[in-house]
Amino acid sequence: MKTILDLIVEELKPAFTGCGYDEKYIRVTVSNRPDLCEYQCNGAMAAAKAYKKKPIDIANEVVEKTAGSKMFSEINAVMPGFINIRLNPCYLASYVQQVAEDEKLGLNAAEKPETIIIDYGGANVAKPLHVGHLRSAVIGESIKRISRYMGHHVISDVHLGDWGLQMGLIIEELHDRQPDLVYFDPDYTGEYPSEPPFTISELEDIYPAASAKSKVDAAFRERAQQATFKLQSGYAPFHAIWKHIMNVSLKDLKKNYGNLNVSFDLWKGESDAQPYIPGLIEDLQKKGLAYESDGALVVDIAQEGDAKEYPPCIVRKSDGAALYATSDLATIIEREQDFHPDRYIYVVDKRQELHFIQVFRVAKKAGIVKEDTPMIFLGFGTMNGKDGGPFKTREGGVMRLEHLIKNIDEKVYEKIQEKQKVPADEMTRTAEIVGLAALKYADLSNQATKDYIFDVDRFISFEGNTGPHIQYMIVRIKSILEKYKELRGADAKVVPIRPAESETEKALQMALCRFGEVTESAFYETAPHKLCQYMAAVADAFNAFYLENKILSEEDAAKQAAFISLITLTKRVLDTCMDLLGMESPEHM
Template identity: 55%
Template structure:
């Protein structure tokens, strides 16, 4: 199916052409005066310049061609040449009934499906997830789901930080605490223990202790750097410790990401790109892309028309150590080799913008990535506390993600009414779903690049533009449909024309589903889906309050309304799923 607005545009384009004008001027849009009309076309104004004719006269010509339309109830001009439209209810319901019977509500799959890799997550092993990891996970998961829904092949990669100095810090701290472990015995020749020498809780304590010591003790920092160097050179005992760190950390990460309904196709890290670095550096050197600057190996990525300074990207420091840019370039090499993607999307803190600008420019300049590969950086803003600063615990520390999830779950549980006949197990599950919806919707309803304030009470409210409000709407519809089924009322095969204004408004919002999803995909903006779902929920609740659905005596009208509710529920559930939000059966 064509999107509703596209179908209208095609009709108006034909009218422009029939009037002797280029059809390009017939593009339709939603009305910015919904009190006057539903849709509008402003094409007569730019057409006036091309045809040296008053825009009002061009608009009048087009309106005359549409006067006997089967699609429009009313077409009229306004102002200097705006054309306003109200569609016929018969056309509206015809489109709705087609949506109802089509897969994905008539949304067309991508004509040229892409292979898209989304790099999100970015957690460092040996450290617990904290609130700073929240946005990448939530936004990346939603973008992944939206791309998949439109028919693209999408590969989500957590891209762990698993090969840097933090690993050397853990190894050196472990040596200080347990020097007797076989990993530190250069003469050890047996099999290393299969059980890790630490739990996730112990590991979570080891790293901050090591980091704190290294910042104040030069010898400790040197020991960490030495351990990192020896690990990356393949020292067997350190490789064994590293594998323990990975297994313990990854199990915990999967648990915490899973609590947010976030899943990854790949659990790769910086270490996976290590083997690609030597050949990549050899290629860059042999093709004269690199030069030395103060002992470091760099590639210039600045352009003559730059309006701000873009420093060279450093591939090797003067001591021969690689940097994040080196690893990120090698990861692009690896991804091209393994998956030949059309697009790689990085969902990362916007403060990393310059870094990725350097990496992307270097990849293109050196032909590591050809012109057809799109490299896109989606930089997100910061989640702040009410003081406007990055969100902290009451004690001023960085809150662990697990603790934040528990906090918002407990808040949701406290708002569930005690008089419901929920078992303790069901209460816990409903609180989990509501809490996760509050957290994720509170994030995703903001523009990705925008900093926002984490407000627990507002996010978890059952009123207003919140996740719980959307869930409450979904549950209300499920309850009505369940009661209708118990009463023996089935949905009609066809939705009938609307009998009142709010029913018509609800229908008009439903037919805009395709625009909302495609617009969100084009801009990589889940907040557009949030806005659509919130508006749809408001319209349904108005419809619910103004019409006695279950007590309606006209059985045909009631059956039509049940069909309309089923369509509304399907679209709300689909939209929530694209945000990574579940919906309960009751609450």
């Protein structure tokens, strides 16, 4: 289904070409001055230089050629050469009805579906999720959902940190705490226990204790490094401990990601990439791409036309150890073999940009990935406290994500309790649904690359540009539809959306017809904030329409039924947007 913008361009083509102007100059946008017009064409401005004419003269010629168009109720040329357009209400209503009848709400699904890898987890095992993990999870999940709605085959990977020094630290701290465990008996030859020697709470205490100890105890740190080396070399007792760490951590991570309504297709980690590293190093050397520099093995990534100098990518340290870049390259090899992706999207802290520039360039230089395969680094900004610094607890520590979610849920619970509109048996679940939308919308409504201030009181407000405000609009529509059904019963007929008779009715119809265009833009620009902006605009348009029209008390049954068709589509659009962003709406608020 073509977008309204595409259809306007098609309508203007005969006028431009009929006046002798190339159709490539037709540029149509939604007007940012709705008081003056709904759409604007700047084609005459673009064509003026090529045809050595005044823009206003070109605009007047084109407008004259469109006389009699059934699409436009008004089209005129204004200085210095803009073409201002208003749509015919009958044409608009017909288009919005097509949107309502379309399974994808007017979205042009991908003609050639791609296989897309989205890497948006990055949590470390043996550590709880904290606020620093929020943005990658929330942004990545929305991009996954938008991509799938577009018709693409998406594989999401959590890509866990599960193979570094933290493993050796945990093993040695466990050794100090429980030296009698069979894993530390060099003479033990039996089967290793199936039950882990620690709970998730104990494990989460072991790592920070070990990390702190390694900073003041050089001998302990040396032991941890040796333990890491032994683990990575396949030492069976330590591999058995590693499996326990993984099993206990994964169960907890899946629970906490689940609380965010975030899921992954793959729960792989750095450890899965290790078998591919020897072949990677050998291939880089064979192709003459890797060379020694100060004992390390590096690959140059500088390219002609670079605006700044990029350092070589280190793929092996002087002591023979692999680095994150090596692991990430090996992971790409694994993904290429398993999935042959057409596109990669990495949702990572923007401070890692240099790292991924290096990895992507080496991957293409070495032929691991085709030169024309998009490899997108979506670097996100930080979530800050009201003081402008990194968001922390009152004690100054990093807040656990589950504690943040709990705090928001409690504040929302208090708020809905005050309103006394939610049944008692729905209170807890409603607070969870609204709290999660408040948290996610606050994050996603900002452009991903930008930092933002975490302000829970503003985020949970039922008014303004917030998740709960949009949920409140959806709940209001649900209530109207339920009451209408009770009112009309068997007489409730579904009728087509009618031509708008008021500005608010037309504004709502115009907002609804843009769903496909906005969703497509959010995918291609990896910009979920665009969907948030759109959802807010639809909610505001509905609210203005609702305040002006007494839907349930409307005496004209046909008019009332058309209103119901319009708000039914509004709810469907808002529900779809919510789902694409990983949210939902409650039954009552």
